[in-house]
Amino acid sequence: MKPFNPALLALALATTLPASHAQQQPSPTVPGYAYGQRTLAKAPYTMADLKALQASLLFTEEDVKALRQSKAILADQTDAVLDVWYGFVASTPELVYFFSNAKTGKPDGAYLEAVRKRFALWILDTADANYDQRWLDWQYEIGLRHNRVKKNKTDDAPSVAQINFRYIPALTIPVTTTLKPFLAKKGASAADVEKMHAAWVKSVLMQSILWSQPYIKDGEF
Amino acid sequence: MKPFNPALLALALATTLPASHAQQQPSPTVPGYAYGQRTLAKAPYTMADLKALQASLLFTEEDVKALRQSKAILADQTDAVLDVWYGFVASTPELVYFFSNAKTGKPDGAYLEAVRKRFALWILDTADANYDQRWLDWQYEIGLRHNRVKKNKTDDAPSVAQINFRYIPALTIPVTTTLKPFLAKKGASAADVEKMHAAWVKSVLMQSILWSQPYIKDGEF
Numbered sequence: 132m133k134p135f136n137p138a139l140l141a142l143a144l145a146t147t148l149p150a151s152h153a154q155q156q157p158s159p160t161v162p163g164y165a166y167g168q169r170t171l172a173k174a175p176y177t178m179a180d181l182k183a184l185q186a187s188l189l190f191t192e193e194d195v196k197a198l199r200q201s202k203a204i205l206a207d208q209t210d211a212v213l214d215v216w217y218g219f220v221a222s223t224p225e226l227v228y229f230f231s232n233a234k235t236g237k238p239d240g241a242y243l244e245a246v247r248k249r250f251a252l253w254i255l256d257t258a259d260a261n262y263d264q265r266w267l268d269w270q271y272e273i274g275l276r277h278n279r280v281k282k283n284k285t286d287d288a289p290s291v292a293q294i295n296f297r298y299i300p301a302l303t304i305p306v307t308t309t310l311k312p313f314l315a316k317k318g319a320s321a322a323d324v325e326k327m328h329a330a331w332v333k334s335v336l337m338q339s340i341l342w343s344q345p346y347i348k349d350g351e352f
Numbered sequence: 353m354k355p356f357n358p359a360l361l362a363l364a365l366a367t368t369l370p371a372s373h374a375q376q377q378p379s380p381t382v383p384g385y386a387y388g389q390r391t392l393a394k395a396p397y398t399m400a401d402l403k404a405l406q407a408s409l410l411f412t413e414e415d416v417k418a419l420r421q422s423k424a425i426l427a428d429q430t431d432a433v434l435d436v437w438y439g440f441v442a443s444t445p446e447l448v449y450f451f452s453n454a455k456t457g458k459p460d461g462a463y464l465e466a467v468r469k470r471f472a473l474w475i476l477d478t479a480d481a482n483y484d485q486r487w488l489d490w491q492y493e494i495g496l497r498h499n500r501v502k503k504n505k506t507d508d509a510p511s512v513a514q515i516n517f518r519y520i521p522a523l524t525i526p527v528t529t530t531l532k533p534f535l536a537k538k539g540a541s542a543a544d545v546e547k548m549h550a551a552w553v554k555s556v557l558m559q560s561i562l563w564s565q566p567y568i569k570d571g572e573f
Contacts, residue, residue: 180518183446187522189529225404278572296568297401297561300521301408304554308410332553333525340518343564346572347517351499 161248163285166256166269174264174271175344176352181262188337194330201327202258204317205310209251215309217247229294242288257334267341274342296346300339307332382469384506387477387490395485395492396565397573402483409558415551416483422548423479425538426531430472436530438468447523450515463509478555488562495563517567521560528553 165171185191205212220226221238230246232239260266275281279293310331315324344352386392406412426433441447442459451467453460481487496502500514531552536545565573 184518184522186444187447187519188525190525223407226408293572296564296573297405298408300557300561300564301405303557304409304411308550329529336521336524336557340521343517343521346568348567348569351514351567352517 161252162245164249164252165272166252167265171268171272172275174267174341176267176271176341178264178267181267181341184337184340185262188333190330190333190337193326194333197323197326197330198258198260198334200319200323201314201331202255204314204319204327205254205258208313208316209254212254212310212313213247213250216250216306217243219305219309226298229291229298231291232289233291234289239288239290242283242286242290245286245288257331257338260334270338270341271344273338274345277342278345280345296343299342300336303332303335303339306335382473383466385470385473386493387473388486392489392493393496395488395562397488397492397562399485399488402488402562405558405561406483409554411551411554411558414547415554418544418547418551419479419481419555421540421544422535422552423476425535425540425548426475426479429534429537430475433475433531433534434468434471437471437527438464440526440530447519450512450519452512453510454512455510460509460511463504463507463511466507466509478552478559481555491559491562492565494559495566498563499566501566517564520563521557524553524556524560527556 220230227238230238230243256269272281276285277294277299282293283290307328311324311328314327314331315321319327441451448459451459451464477490493502497506498515498520503514504511528549532545532549535548535552536542540548
């Protein structure tokens with residue numbers, strides 16, 4: 132339970148991760164990014180399931196609005212956000228393990244970089260998600276890519292076989308906690324920053340629950 | 353995605369739930385409450401697993417302190433907190449279903465009441481948890497009681513066979529969102545209320561992850 136230390140994170144980042152791109156603009160042509168592609172399998176959960184999950188999460192139209200408000204704020208900050216998130220992963224051995232080369236045990240730079248490009252698009256997709264069937268199918272695909280069913284396949288990565296379930300919902304906290312300062316950097320009121328942060332927590336938790344489906348025993352999701 | 357409506361909740365509560373006890377004091381003799389009992393199975397996750405999960409959740413000694421601060425604040429409010437939580441469940445058909453009689457489909461008052469007594473103790477246990485092996489074993493038992501392995505057995509309830517996985521992490525949001533006003537009712541500073549709320553979010557999410565273990569495919573937790 133050591134405290135979160137940004138200096139240590141930066142050091143760990145510098146020593147284990149590839150150099151970040153300077154203000155790279157996300158692009159839908161990023162390899163492996165497949166949101167909306169008809170080749171994706173249909174999600175095993177329905178739009179009705181999603182609505183029930185949203186109700187249980189207190190996720191409302193207010194949250195949708197707050198997330199949309201965050202898009203313009205985050206649009207030119209995704210690279211800086213990813214520096215912090217990757218720094219956190221790099222400084223947490225239990226997490227960087229999932230990006231390691233299964234043979235050498237060392238972080239795989241090419242794999243980290245390939246995921247990072249899609250991660251930038253995910254930030255903006257989370258901000259203006261429309262929660263339709265295509266969105267559901269993409270959540271399912273993302274879940275499969277965390278699970279042993281599809282881990283490593285998108286990038287032909289030589290990494291470990293799966294990301295263990297327990298870290299997926301857990302990452303809701305570092306992702307949204309470290310995002311909050313970026314939400315405050317463009318002049319939004321403190322109240323709006325709180326609303327955007329709360330909406331992000333709900334959305335990331337909701338997505339992590341959908342991503343967990345491939346890990347769940349039959350009939351228990 | 354309808355907004356959270358307290359008036360509607362109160363109405364739903366009044367029509368579907370048994371009358372609440374006036375300021376009932378939680379007691380360790382509550383039926384089915386087994387924290388610390390040697391009869392509990394050993395959890396399938398270790399203390400090292402817990403420490404890694406805490407690191408991934410940014411859960412630190414600051415959070416432990418903030419949770420402990422919340423105990424005195426919540427001690428005489430657990431019944432009022434439970435009125436709100438049960439009101440939310442009662443007003444959300446997808447959730448009250450899990451307390452329904454499997455034959456009639458109607459909420460089972462005796463089952464709701466039996467769970468409620470343990471829920472009051474859980475609030476205080478969350479506030480001063482010590483995260484040792486006994487605590488881990490109790491989390492495992494709570495998870496089994498949500499899963500089809502042990503659902504209904506503690507109270508010999510005639511209810512549905514399981515609580516579906518997806519609602520367990522999701523409930524982190526309503527539980528902690530509705531708790532926040534109670535954290536502010538005893539004069540703590542706004543900054544302290546924020547810290548306590550953030551610590552509660554981390555703790556409830558962490559517990560819900562541990563409770564999910566019985567739902568996860570072998571080797572994927």
